[in-house]
Amino acid sequence: MDQSVERDRDEEGRARSARPRDGLGRPLPYGAQGVARQPEGVVRSPEETVADAQALLDAGKPFHAHEVFEDAWKTGPEEERALWRGLAQLAVGLTHAARGNLTGGPRLLRRGAGAVAEWAAGSGRAYGMDLTGVVRWARALADEVERTGAAVDAGRHAPRLR
Template identity: 50%
Template sequence: MAFNAHEVLEAAWKNGPFAERMLWQALAQLAVGVTHIQRGNPKGARTLLTRAATRLTEFRPEDEADAPYGIDRAGLIAYAEALLAAVDAQRPIAPEELKPRLCG
C-alpha cells in the first residue's frame, strides 16, 4: 500500500504547483521509507525517512497556519522521527505503526 501511495505522491510532486513540490516530495519519500521497512531494508528506510523529515521541516507554506489540504506537517515529522528511532533501535515495527495520519 505504501508503494502505491508513493506513485500517486510522486506524480503530485512532479506535476503539482511549484510552491507545494517539496511537500509532495517529502510525502513520497515517507511512503518509500515505509515501503523499505515493510521489505526489511533498514538502511533504505533510514535514508528515505531522514530525507522526508528534513523536507517536511524545510517546507514552509505561504501561510504557516494554513498547511495545504490540512496536512499535519508537525505530526508527520514526529511520525518519521519515531520510525527512525525504531529502525535505529532495531525494534520490530508492527504493521499498524506503518499507517501515518496525514491530517490532524
C-alpha cells in the same frame, strides 16, 4: 540476464516493468496475482491526493501511496513540489522499513521528514495535514527501525496525515 528477453518499455522507450507487484511494490513473477498498480500521471486536487494516499497507507501499501504523492509532485504547481516530494520520500522510507531495508528505510524517513519540516517552516499550505505530527512520526519510526533492527508492519506503522 538473458538478453533475448524483451524488456517492458513505454512509448518513449523507457523501461516500465509490467510485472505484477505485491502491496510493498516488490515485483512478483509474471502471471502471479499482484496488487493493482496506481496509474501514473493522475492529476488530483491536493485534498484528493491526501485522501487517496492515506487510504493506501492505511491498507499497508506505502509504495502505492508514494506513487500518488509522486503524481502531485510532478503535476502540481512548482511551489508545492517540495512538499509532495518529501511526502513521497516518507512513503518510500516506510516501504523500505517494511521490506526490511534497515539502512535505507530510516535514511529516507529522515530525508522526507527534513523536506516536510522545511516546507512546514516556510508556512506552506498543508491541506489539513498535521505536518508537525508527520515529521515526528517519521523520525520516531526511523529511530525504532534502527533500535530494533527489525522490519515494521507497513499498515500498523502508517502515519496519520490529518
